[in-house]
Structure formats: structure tokens, C-alpha cells
Amino acid sequence: MIIRSLVRRPGAVQCLVQRCRATPSPFSARNLHSKPTLDRHAELLQNGIPGLFTPKGFNIAYEQYHQHIVDGLNEATSGTEWENQEPKALVVEWARNPMTAYGFNMASMAFNNHFFFKGINTDPNTVSAPPTDLLPEINKHFTSLETLKETFLATADAMFGPGFVWLVQQDDTATRKLSILTTYLAGSPLAGAHWRRQSHDLNHHNADSYQGLNPVGSFGSAARQEPKLKKPLGGVDVVPLLCVNTWEHVWLQDYGIGGKRDYLEAWWDRIDWNKVRDNGDFRGANVPFSQGVRKFAF
Amino acid sequence: MIIRHVAARGSYRALVQNRLKQFRRFFSEVTSIEATADSSVNQLQALEGQLNSQTAFSVPTASPDTQAAPLSGSVAEQYHKFKHLEKHFGHLGSDISPHYQPHALLNNPPSPADVTLELLLAAEAHQGHLTSLWNPANARYIQGIRQGVHIISLEVTAAHLRRAAKVVQEVSRRGGLVLFVGTRDGQDRAVVKASQMAKGYHLFERWIPGSITNGQQILGKCRTKVVNEKDEEVPGFEEQLYDRPVLRPDLVVCLNPLENYVLLHECALNNIPTIGVIDTNADPTWVTYPIPANDDSIRCIQVIAGVLGRAGQAGQKQRLAAAQQGHITYRAARDLRLPEEVEEAISPEVMNKLEEGMLDDGNGLDEKLDQVRNRERSGRTLKQMD
Numbered sequence: 093m094i095i096r097s098l099v100r101r102p103g104a105v106q107c108l109v110q111r112c113r114a115t116p117s118p119f120s121a122r123n124l125h126s127k128p129t130l131d132r133h134a135e136l137l138q139n140g141i142p143g144l145f146t147p148k149g150f151n152i153a154y155e156q157y158h159q160h161i162v163d164g165l166n167e168a169t170s171g172t173e174w175e176n177q178e179p180k181a182l183v184v185e186w187a188r189n190p191m192t193a194y195g196f197n198m199a200s201m202a203f204n205n206h207f208f209f210k211g212i213n214t215d216p217n218t219v220s221a222p223p224t225d226l227l228p229e230i231n232k233h234f235t236s237l238e239t240l241k242e243t244f245l246a247t248a249d250a251m252f253g254p255g256f257v258w259l260v261q262q263d264d265t266a267t268r269k270l271s272i273l274t275t276y277l278a279g280s281p282l283a284g285a286h287w288r289r290q291s292h293d294l295n296h297h298n299a300d301s302y303q304g305l306n307p308v309g310s311f312g313s314a315a316r317q318e319p320k321l322k323k324p325l326g327g328v329d330v331v332p333l334l335c336v337n338t339w340e341h342v343w344l345q346d347y348g349i350g351g352k353r354d355y356l357e358a359w360w361d362r363i364d365w366n367k368v369r370d371n372g373d374f375r376g377a378n379v380p381f382s383q384g385v386r387k388f389a390f
Numbered sequence: 391m392i393i394r395h396v397a398a399r400g401s402y403r404a405l406v407q408n409r410l411k412q413f414r415r416f417f418s419e420v421t422s423i424e425a426t427a428d429s430s431v432n433q434l435q436a437l438e439g440q441l442n443s444q445t446a447f448s449v450p451t452a453s454p455d456t457q458a459a460p461l462s463g464s465v466a467e468q469y470h471k472f473k474h475l476e477k478h479f480g481h482l483g484s485d486i487s488p489h490y491q492p493h494a495l496l497n498n499p500p501s502p503a504d505v506t507l508e509l510l511l512a513a514e515a516h517q518g519h520l521t522s523l524w525n526p527a528n529a530r531y532i533q534g535i536r537q538g539v540h541i542i543s544l545e546v547t548a549a550h551l552r553r554a555a556k557v558v559q560e561v562s563r564r565g566g567l568v569l570f571v572g573t574r575d576g577q578d579r580a581v582v583k584a585s586q587m588a589k590g591y592h593l594f595e596r597w598i599p600g601s602i603t604n605g606q607q608i609l610g611k612c613r614t615k616v617v618n619e620k621d622e623e624v625p626g627f628e629e630q631l632y633d634r635p636v637l638r639p640d641l642v643v644c645l646n647p648l649e650n651y652v653l654l655h656e657c658a659l660n661n662i663p664t665i666g667v668i669d670t671n672a673d674p675t676w677v678t679y680p681i682p683a684n685d686d687s688i689r690c691i692q693v694i695a696g697v698l699g700r701a702g703q704a705g706q707k708q709r710l711a712a713a714q715q716g717h718i719t720y721r722a723a724r725d726l727r728l729p730e731e732v733e734e735a736i737s738p739e740v741m742n743k744l745e746e747g748m749l750d751d752g753n754g755l756d757e758k759l760d761q762v763r764n765r766e767r768s769g770r771t772l773k774q775m776d
Contacts, residue, residue, distance in 0.1 A: 122487075124486050124487045124489060125484040125485070125486060126484060126485045126486075126487065127484065127485070128482075128483075128484060128485045129485075162484050165483075165484060176486060176489050176491075178480060178481060178482075178483065178484075178486060179482065179483025179484055180479060180480055180482060180483060199483065202482075202483035202484050203479075203482050203483040206482045206483050206484075207479075207482055210482070263471075328471060328472075328475060331475065332479075370478065371478050371479075373471075373474075
């Protein structure tokens, strides 16, 4: 019973049979989610992303796939109390409960895919290179940009199956360390959705190794726990800066079955490093966040 | 220490490169953040082991960098971080079409220029009552009948709302006291917000009968203050204020006239203009400026109160801007003497000259208005305490 209801999406069987995904059911509210547009969207539709995606590849990776995800999101939310919520809020809300796994998957893929495409530099005239205030931080945590590139791309290449690889900044005030995080399938790096971070492929674990991952029940002074960042309620432990989408549909059209490594190399040259710097906090160690920030008017 | 660091760094790079080549083919396990830290620590410890075995002296051990520093401490900092994340990541994933957000009508109400028929329709301002419950005096405001209820014409509603907004704006511009009244459940937030914007007064509990007609008794102990043209309080008038009559509103906005007959009647007796939301079963003659709309819908009340509050806000802004330029838009209070001149007891003519910018019309209406306003004064005398 449980397996059946986990598998079945609301209206999935009917939709498969009648192909009614595009048409809303008569009793549901209007569909509020729509696919967002990117910078220079018209050019991207025409020319793709030069150096990364052909027009057909971009069409599959973003236009068709993101529309598919947004349709699923509408299906999961329209007519419910969640219909006006943003995908990020839905990710955090639905991460814990397995019964809401479908909605979580849709919201998380919408967030991750949009994050990926926003992090790409779509201007064909500019060369992607990290700005000068970002390089010292990269060198501090990864010894050099080349090492970061090698580690990042090797991690992404080694992942078996679809997922995302993220460059994240941790939130401790002392170092604000940069690190690489993998999320399989629709896993999310957001702090409130750690139940579905999915940073490990459980197929590579047996019962003993899984014990090391699963912290359920380990509390108290006798438990051997590595010291973790003390996160306040609602606080954030990692901030995502950059991600690459390693789902096959993204690169299959343009790079072929064996072209994952080529795709990753091409993507690295199209990163928008200014967005990376803006997403994170690179003002220096132990500088409080509120310094230099204008007062908010209430 | 130096040898260890150089060796570690150089070897780490070599190790990483070596392992990376293995990664691609054989090693499909992908490490998380903690495992990456662990593996680098393991490599460091393995290297220390090698160096210890090969060199004569023992290499000091490096402590693993797992003691994570605490997160940004203060609440203000966490809030700023939250705002930063909301700004950069909050909207990602999909675009959500505009929709009704209940808090928006209270936190950011529409202004008179934003009043459209669509807004009023969405706020259900057109819904009247059963046809058998109507007041025939409202016939001019009714569009028709649907499903047994009267439908108020939204063009009429919009026109009357705009007129009422103009009245509120002008009274505020002239420095008048505006009182917003809404005593039904759920009207309190709208009333308070409107009065805050218009710098007026609010009432959401029961109106105490006689607060105007018997004001000296009921409100006599309330504190009054003297403000200059820039709304700054001027101290030193306490003794003179003790003698003065109690204040009355210059305009009353009532959001549920059906329950506030006494208030509206008192206002009418004392020539105080009133604005009211008139439903199909209410009496439009109770108020000076009716707004035919649905008083049972809280959303409609929030729209109307918000619009009138915004109009008051605009009037206040005009008044203060004029005061900055030195032009005072109202008549100053009569019979008030500046504190330092009470001792000198200068003549009232000189006192009047000091109050600049008065709008005097020559037919002596001002004195008559003063007499009317001060009629209640005789009930109280100042006890001379020597």
C-alpha cells in the first residue's frame, strides 16, 4: 500500500493514458508557475549557448525539460494551500516527508536547473574568468584554480548517474570555507532540506558503511560525533555558489553517450564567475555580515 | 614543520593528480565534504608516518581541521544573511503569476490612483444584500439583481471613493483631525493602518456615546499638546491647555455605519462631516459622503480604508512640504499665548501678528466658529491655587 502510494503521482496514471498533462483538470485552480526566462533568452533560443549548447541542445536541456518540471510543479500545487509558494520554500517544506517526495523532486529540480542555467555566462563576447577578489579565496581553499577545476570536474565525472555538483561556501565566521558538494538525482544543498541532500549514492554502501552516514540515534556525550557547525533554527550552514547539472538529457544531444567529460570541460569555460562572487560572501574572515549593508527600511 | 608543509603540499597535489586519474576509471565512490576533509587528513597522517619513519627527528603532528568555528553569531547578522539569500535564491525555479496576498492590502495599501473596477470587483465590493432587505434610498447606487441580491454599481463605488479620498486629503492638508472608525471584527488592522498613514486617530472598540456631545466629561482628562507647523511639540503651554475645551475630530470615516448610529448622529449635531461605507441595507443619509460598497467583506474594507489612508498620507505630505517652505495651510489656534510672553502679558494684537500665514476672511466667520467650538467651555473653571 505504501509503495503504491509513494510511486503514484497525483493523476499520473490518468495523465499517461489520456495525455492530459497540459490541460488543467476542471476543478483545480489556475496554474501559477511558469518557466522563467533567462538573460538574452531570444538569442539563446536561436543560437543556443555558444561553446556549450547548440540550439537543439538548449531546447532540450532548458525549454522542454524546465517546462516539464514546471508542469509537474503545477500539478503538485494547484488548488492546494501551496499553490503560491516559491520552489525554494516548497523544497524546504517537503524535504522531510516521503509522501511529498514527488512535489519535492519537482521543486528541487526546478530550483537546481534554474540555478545551473543562471550560473552560465551567456554573453558570447566575454571570457569567463574569476574576478580578482575571488582568486585569493580559491587559492586559499583549493591551492589553485587548476586544482579546483580538476577536483570539481573529476568529482562530476565520477558520479554515476544523474545529479548536480555544487561549489558551496560554508558559514563559519572564521574561514568561510569553500568546498565541493554532490547531490544525486534531485538532492538539494539548501540547509532546511538536508533530509534530501542525497550527497551519497547509497548503492555504494553496505549496512556497515551506511551506519557512518546515518546519524539517527547518535547523541549524547558517548556518541562519537565529529564537531559540526552549530546552526541556529532557520540558519544556513552552506551557501551554494555554483553548480553543474550532470543529468544525461542536458549533454546527450550535443556530446553523445560518452561525451560527459567534454561537456564538463566546455561548461567550465562558460561559468559566470561574477555570479559566484555575488552569491557568496568574500569580504574577508571575521567581518560581520551587516557591515557595509544598508539599513533596511521597514 | 616547513619540510612537512612543503612536502605535504607538493605531495598532496601529486597524490590528488594520481588519484584523480584513478577516479575516472575505477573509483566511482564520491566523497562528501566531511569525507574529503577526512581523506586529506588521512593523507597528511600517512605522510607524517612516512616522514617519521625516514627522518631522524619526529615530525610534529598536525591537528585535523575539524574544529569548526561557530556560525555568525548575532541575530542581526543572521537576519542580514537570510535577506541576502532571499535576494539571490528566493525567486529561483519558476515565475509565479501575480495573485492575491492578504497581507499586501494591509502593509502596502493601494492609493486613490490605483482604484480600478477590477480591484473593487476582486474585493467583492459589489455584493449587496437580499433584495427584501434593501433601503430604497440606495436605489441610485444599485446596478441590478443577481441570485436574489442587489449588486452595487462599481463605477458609482469608484466615483464616490475617489470623492471621499479627495475630502480626506484636503482635510489632512489643512491640518484637520481625522478619526477612522471600524468596530466590526477584523476591521481593526485596516483602521489602525489607515490612521497611521493619515496621522489621524482610530477607534476599533465601541464608541462611547457622548464622546462629542458630552466630550468635556468623557474625554476631559485626555492629554492635549501644542505642535508647531512642522508637527514638533512645543512645550510650555500646559497651564493654558488646562483651560481649553476638549478636542473634536474634523472628519470621521466610519467603516460600519449600521452599528455606529450614535457616533454619526453626534457628528451631525456638531457639524462634523462624515464618510461612511454604505451597503444596500444602510441609510445613506446618516453620512455626509457615502461610499456605496460591501461593508461585510473585510477585503473590501481594507481596500477602502487603505485608499483613504493613502489620501490622508498625501495630504499630510503636502501640509508638511508647505510648512517647510514657510507657508502654513491652517489657522493657528486662537487664544494661545507664547509661554515666555505670558509673564509679559502682551496685547492680543501683537500675538496675532506673530502667528503668520493665517487665512482670514473678512466676514467675521472665524469668531463665530470659535464661539461654536468653545461652547462647552463654560462647564469648567480653573481653580486658583495660590
